[in-house]
Amino acid sequence: MSSMPTRGILAYGAYLPYWRLNRASIAEVTGTTAGRGHRSVASFDEDTTTMGVEATRTALAGGAPAPEALWFSTVAPAYLDKTNATAIHAALRFDAAIPAVDFSGAARSAVGALRAALGSPSRTLVVASDLRVGRSGGSEESEGGDAAVAVLVGSADEGPLLAEYLGGAAASAEFTDRWRIPGEAHSRTWEDRFGEQAYGPLVERAWADALRAVGLEAGDVDRAVVTGLHRRATARSAGALGVAGADDLATEVGNTGAAHPTLLLAHLLDSAEADRVVALVVLADGCDVLLFRTTGALGAGRPARTVSAQLGHRADVPYGRYLAWRGLLDAQAPNRPAPSRTSSPAALRRADWKLGFVGSRDTTTGITHLPPSRIGILGGVADDMEEAPMADAVGEIVTVTVDRLAYSPSPPVVFAVVDFEGGGRMPVELADVDPDGVAIGDPVEMTFRRLNSADGIHNYFWKARPVRA
Amino acid sequence: MASHGIIDRVAIVGMGCTPFGERWGMSLDDLIIDAAQPTLASVGMVADEVDAFWFGTSQSAASGIALATPLRLTGKPVTRVENYCATGSEALRQACYAVASGAYDSAMALGAEKVKDSGYQGLNAFPVPTDGTNRTLTAAAMFSLILPAYAERYGVDEDDLRYAAARIAEKNHANGARNDLAQFRREVSAEEVCEMPPVAGRLSVMDCAGVADGAAAAIVVRAEDAHRYTDRPLYVKALSLVTGDSSGLVDPGFDFTTLPECAAAAAEAYRQAGIADPRADLAMAEVHDCFTVTEMVLMEDLGFCERGTAWQEVLAGTFDLDGDLPVNPDGGLKAFGHPVGASGLRMFYEAWLQLRGDAPADRSIPATDRTRALVHNLGGYPGEMVSFVGIVGREPG
Numbered sequence: 001m002s003s004m005p006t007r008g009i010l011a012y013g014a015y016l017p018y019w020r021l022n023r024a025s026i027a028e029v030t031g032t033t034a035g036r037g038h039r040s041v042a043s044f045d046e047d048t049t050t051m052g053v054e055a056t057r058t059a060l061a062g063g064a065p066a067p068e069a070l071w072f073s074t075v076a077p078a079y080l081d082k083t084n085a086t087a088i089h090a091a092l093r094f095d096a097a098i099p100a101v102d103f104s105g106a107a108r109s110a111v112g113a114l115r116a117a118l119g120s121p122s123r124t125l126v127v128a129s130d131l132r133v134g135r136s137g138g139s140e141e142s143e144g145g146d147a148a149v150a151v152l153v154g155s156a157d158e159g160p161l162l163a164e165y166l167g168g169a170a171a172s173a174e175f176t177d178r179w180r181i182p183g184e185a186h187s188r189t190w191e192d193r194f195g196e197q198a199y200g201p202l203v204e205r206a207w208a209d210a211l212r213a214v215g216l217e218a219g220d221v222d223r224a225v226v227t228g229l230h231r232r233a234t235a236r237s238a239g240a241l242g243v244a245g246a247d248d249l250a251t252e253v254g255n256t257g258a259a260h261p262t263l264l265l266a267h268l269l270d271s272a273e274a275d276r277v278v279a280l281v282v283l284a285d286g287c288d289v290l291l292f293r294t295t296g297a298l299g300a301g302r303p304a305r306t307v308s309a310q311l312g313h314r315a316d317v318p319y320g321r322y323l324a325w326r327g328l329l330d331a332q333a334p335n336r337p338a339p340s341r342t343s344s345p346a347a348l349r350r351a352d353w354k355l356g357f358v359g360s361r362d363t364t365t366g367i368t369h370l371p372p373s374r375i376g377i378l379g380g381v382a383d384d385m386e387e388a389p390m391a392d393a394v395g396e397i398v399t400v401t402v403d404r405l406a407y408s409p410s411p412p413v414v415f416a417v418v419d420f421e422g423g424g425r426m427p428v429e430l431a432d433v434d435p436d437g438v439a440i441g442d443p444v445e446m447t448f449r450r451l452n453s454a455d456g457i458h459n460y461f462w463k464a465r466p467v468r469a
Numbered sequence: 470m471a472s473h474g475i476i477d478r479v480a481i482v483g484m485g486c487t488p489f490g491e492r493w494g495m496s497l498d499d500l501i502i503d504a505a506q507p508t509l510a511s512v513g514m515v516a517d518e519v520d521a522f523w524f525g526t527s528q529s530a531a532s533g534i535a536l537a538t539p540l541r542l543t544g545k546p547v548t549r550v551e552n553y554c555a556t557g558s559e560a561l562r563q564a565c566y567a568v569a570s571g572a573y574d575s576a577m578a579l580g581a582e583k584v585k586d587s588g589y590q591g592l593n594a595f596p597v598p599t600d601g602t603n604r605t606l607t608a609a610a611m612f613s614l615i616l617p618a619y620a621e622r623y624g625v626d627e628d629d630l631r632y633a634a635a636r637i638a639e640k641n642h643a644n645g646a647r648n649d650l651a652q653f654r655r656e657v658s659a660e661e662v663c664e665m666p667p668v669a670g671r672l673s674v675m676d677c678a679g680v681a682d683g684a685a686a687a688i689v690v691r692a693e694d695a696h697r698y699t700d701r702p703l704y705v706k707a708l709s710l711v712t713g714d715s716s717g718l719v720d721p722g723f724d725f726t727t728l729p730e731c732a733a734a735a736a737e738a739y740r741q742a743g744i745a746d747p748r749a750d751l752a753m754a755e756v757h758d759c760f761t762v763t764e765m766v767l768m769e770d771l772g773f774c775e776r777g778t779a780w781q782e783v784l785a786g787t788f789d790l791d792g793d794l795p796v797n798p799d800g801g802l803k804a805f806g807h808p809v810g811a812s813g814l815r816m817f818y819e820a821w822l823q824l825r826g827d828a829p830a831d832r833s834i835p836a837t838d839r840t841r842a843l844v845h846n847l848g849g850y851p852g853e854m855v856s857f858v859g860i861v862g863r864e865p866g
Contacts, residue, residue: 335590342601350600369719371602377716399618399725401670403610405590415606417614419721427604427718427852440621451601459601 007118008161008292010065011152013058013303014266015051016253016310017042018432018465023142025319030137039254041317042146044325044410045431045449048074048129049084050460051148053091053448056127057391058305059150065159066094067125067152071117073103073110075258076131078450078458080104080182087460088127090355091448093389107229108284110258114151115288118165123154130257133326135186143231145254149262160297163269163278165290166216169209171202172286178229192232199233200240202287207241210279210289218242221291222276225264228283229255237283252311265292267307274298305468313468315434325410336407341455352387357446357462359424360385368424388424390446394467395420397442402435409452418444418464431463443467472709474741475569477865480695480702481687483512486818489683489806490652497529497583498539504579504684504811505540512688512698516540519688520573522547525560525580526810536579553848554759555710556580557685557813558857562708564689574690580815581684582808590680609677611850612760613670618725619766623777631671633780634761635662638675640789641758641797645804647832652679652806662761676761681806685814687821692865701825703817706841707741707860709734717852728763730856731847732770738858739772742841747772748794751860752839753823755816757847758801768796771845771858795834798823813846813857820844824863840864 020038027034042051052072060066072085085100094100103109110128117124129148134140156164177195180187189195211218218241225246226238238245246268248255256263261282268278272294280290323329352358353371360372364379368388375382395418403413414430416438430438431447444464451459485508487500495503509516522545524536533547552559557580564576604611616634620627636659645651657675665673688698695702711734717723735747744750756771758764768779773794774787782788788796799805799819802812820842822828841862848855 336607337587337589339601339605340596340598343598346598346600350602354600354602367719373719377714377719398721399614399621401610401613401617402667403606403613403670404668405607405609406605413606413610415610417718417725423721425719425721425723427606429606440617461602 004121005155005157006161006164007153007155008164009151010123010154010159010161011059011062011301012150012162012262012266012269013055013061013305014147014149014263014307014310015055015058016040016147016307017046017051018314019043019317020314021319021322022316026137026142029319032137034137034142037251038316039142040145040147040256041322041325042131043432045451045463047078047450047458048076048131048148049078049087050448050450051146052088052127052129052150055129055148055150056088056092056125058303059152060092061305062301062303064152065123066098068098068122069124070094070098070100070127071103071113071124072100072127072129073113073258074129075105075107077102077104087355090351093356093358106285107258108286111261111282111284111288114153114262115168115170115290117153118290123152123158126151126153128259128262130259132255132257133185136323136328140187143250143254145256147253147256147259147263149259149266151262160301161295162298162301163292163294166277166293167210167214168288168290169206169213170286170288171206173198173202195230196233196236199228199230199237199283199287203237203281203283206287206289207281210291214291216277216291220277221279223268224279224281225261225268226281227260227264229257230283234283237281241281243279263307269294269298270302270306270308272298321410334405334407334411336405338407339452339454339459341457342459354461356389357391359388359390361388366423368420370424370426390420390424391462393420393422393424393446395444395464397438397440397444399440400438414438416444416464429463431465433466472737474707475565476706476741477692477704478569479565479689479705480692481705481817481821481861482690482695482698482702483508483688484686484818484821485511486650486685486815487683488650489681489808489815491585492682493585495682497535497581500581500583500682500684501536501539501579504581504686505577508577508686508688514688516542519575519577521545521564521567521576523560523563523576523578524549525551525556525578525813526582527551527553527556528809529581529583552855554757554807554809555813555846555848555855555857556810557815558844558846558859559710559813561687561689561814561817561859562710562857565705565708568689568691574694575688577686577688578814579684579686580811580813582810583682584680584808585682607669608850609669609672609760612763613672614725614851615762615766616671622724622726625780627671630780632659632663633783634676634765635659636783637758637761637764638662638803641801641803644790644798644832645800647829648800648805651800651804652681653800653804672760672762678759678802679804679806681808683806683808683811683815685811685818687814687817701863703821703824703861703863704865705859706862707738707858709738709741709858710855711737712855713849713853715853723852725851727766728770728847728851728854728856730854731767731845734856734858735771735845738860742860744841744860747843748774750839751794751841751843752837753795753798753820753834754843754845755799755819756796756801756845758797758803759807761803764796764801767845771843790832791835798828798832798834813844816844816846817859817861820861824861
């Protein structure tokens with residue numbers, strides 16, 4: 001470690017989906033007690049990969065350098081066997097030489113990836129994403145949440161660090177408190193009190209080792225983000241550290257599993273002052289403690305789209321619709337043919353368009369073509385096109401309709417013709433809208449979504465959504 | 470480079486059309502035979518005496534074999550054509566050119582579609598393998614984009630425009646109710662249409678064409694031979710086809726208040742036929758009313774009225790059966806039904822009945838000295854469309 005320059009966080013960005021589930025609406029259906037507040041809900045067209053793309057876009061929007069490695073961690077991967085990080089890699093148009101790999105399976109993989117990146121010599125983008133599902137009426141459902149967070153880890157010589165990594169420690173132990181067999185949709189848990197006593201000494205050990213490793217006392221730590229899927233153990237540990245805690249977002253978001261450690265860290269960094277020591281304490285099959293010190297670069301370097309802003313940009317989804325989105329309610333689809341599977345060769349040929357949302361601009365006429373075209377609509381000269389990346393373009397609705405007949409995983413389809421600032425037109429589906437709340441002239445931005453799935457192939461492409469805060 | 474047209478070189482001498490509708494008991498082969506037989510009988514021919522065949526079907530079959538087999542055509546050139554919902558008129562266009570070229574003395578165009586075997590409402594898209602980024606919107610939704618765009622451009626209240634569109638459904642259902650072959654033979658008021666729940670934008674299911682099974686056919690011969698088959702042939706005055714390059718979906722200049730391919734096809738047809746004022750020169754028109762708003766903007770694109778005024782002309786009854794220019798006197802796609810490959814030929818069938826004075830009295834267009842009829846048939850969507858315009862007349866010259 002001593003030979004390496006100071007490591008830390010170069011950039012970060014969080015993504016909270018637009019939708020919330022009011023916990024009271026669960027209780028109305030299940031007759032259980034589901035608590036107060038809301039949990040975040042990925043829309044029907046989102047998964048951990050699409051949320052990972054959105055978080056990464058937020059993290060890199062401020063001009064941070066591209067990563068040298070992309071690590072994606074989730075408990076709810078869209079694919080097994082096939083890598084999911086490559087879709088994020090493609091959507092962000094990273095160079096082919098950048099390795100994109102998954103850290104999937106256990107919730108601890110996410111903080112493990114972050115720890116590994118902090119200890120690695122490469123500038124590494126660590127994306128954690130999770131989509132928490134539980135049985136109806138249970139605490140896994142009501143207390144869970146969906147989110148993704150991207151953290152760009154690197155060295156001080158690669159750009160201003162927003163937070164320096166001071167060091168940390170870990171403790172591991174094998175005990176069966178929370179588990180899920182591959183293929184199962186839900187996790188199971190042991191009696192609460194067991195985990196509480198099992199985690200206690202592990203947190204104490206890791207916390208003491210971490211402080212010793214960096215030469216600090218508990219009193220030197222300004223804030224501790226203590227999180228884990230075991231609520232009782234987490235609360236008890238947080239209280240035992242003797243350090244002020246951070247907002248755990250339980251009331252407004254829920255516990256977002258693999259994404260939660262960096263989501264809470266991002267939320268803290270969104271408003272933290274310079275030169276503060278921040279501890280990240282994660283309880284998952286042991287304990288990971290990571291210590292950071294914020295820098296003067298944080299004020300200018302934090303993302304424009306904060307967690308707080310996204311907390312305020314939301315709409316409630318009815319419980320029945322939520323269940324249908326997660327495949328837990330067998331909802332009637334429109335009586336239309338379901339889409340056929342995406343052709344893998346066609347998708348690969350057009351990966352720049354499909355995943356990167358890159359059109360073509362006619363160098364003769366200046367007209368942007370979406371999708372890309374080899375011959376322009378007014379030019380006539382073949383192959384006089386240049387790339388036109390449009391993922392970050394803002395557009396305006398020219399005309400709009402609601403299609404109550406078309407196939408959709410969640411009808412109706414809201415669809416608009418969008419003209420982009422600086423040129424380019426596209427008829428495109430809208431995401432995260434109330435069908436009655438869209439009007440000609442509304443500004444929209446692009447968002448990476450999963451249109452549908454057929455034969456186990458997820459069809460990723462872009463939609464437009466109302467411009468968010 | 471020039472488009473010359475073939476005015477008065479070819480004539481339609483025989484036609485036939487099956488009832489359109491949900492023909493649960495009829496196969497594609499049955500429909501083909503039931504359209505071909507009366508068509509051949511009307512000119513006293515058997516299939517073997519026809520020199521060549523063009524078979525239009527969009528989604529029901531592939532290749533000419535699908536026509537040759539049920540009709541047991543042996544040793545004949547049979548070609549299957551497809552051009553979206555303009556498939557039927559495309560089959561006729563090919564047959565006319567084949568005869569005009571001198572290659573054949575006679576040709577049959579037959580269009581047929583069997584859509585009700587799929588188990589789904591509406592038409593079904595081709596399952597061509599793609600990258601998954603193509604639109605999957607319904608045609609109803611694509612055409613529904615016209616209404617708010619038109620309201621915005623011309624400053625018309627959306628409710629007023631919505632009522633005018635419903636008035637088109639009322640008109641076409643009134644005509645279809647008097648047509649033995651039509652799918653829907655029930656009148657409906659504009660008010661009833663307006664009260665129905667929307668399925669796409671402001672459009673209700675009653676703003677949409679009926680989805681039907683059916684078939685229609687025509688036999689064409691050289692104009693100079695026409696009177697050997699009938700004393701009342703229809704002369705082909707114009708055949709125009711314009712295929713768009715989908716630029717409306719790319720070009721911010723396109724505003725969804727017009728169908729430029731249709732306007733261009735009409736202008737070319739009027740040039741071929743020598744028509745200066747279609748509103749005054751045409752006895753009637755069959756137009757592609759796949760949706761009520763489609764017919765509305767077509768009234769402007771086909772030059773029947775000034776831009777921005779179609780909705781008022783509709784309300785004034787200009788295009789009613791007894792109006793200044795009757796449009797869709799057979800009920801149109803709206804009430805007659807829309808078997809994709811057959812519709813273009815069905816439109817010619819109505820021109821055939823009306824110009825020859827064979828239409829039933831209760832839906833005959835008013836007596837007129839106008840001798841020509843227009844057929845407009847389109848395929849695709851606003852912004853990406855093929856459009857056909859044909860003109861036929863009962864007199865040469």
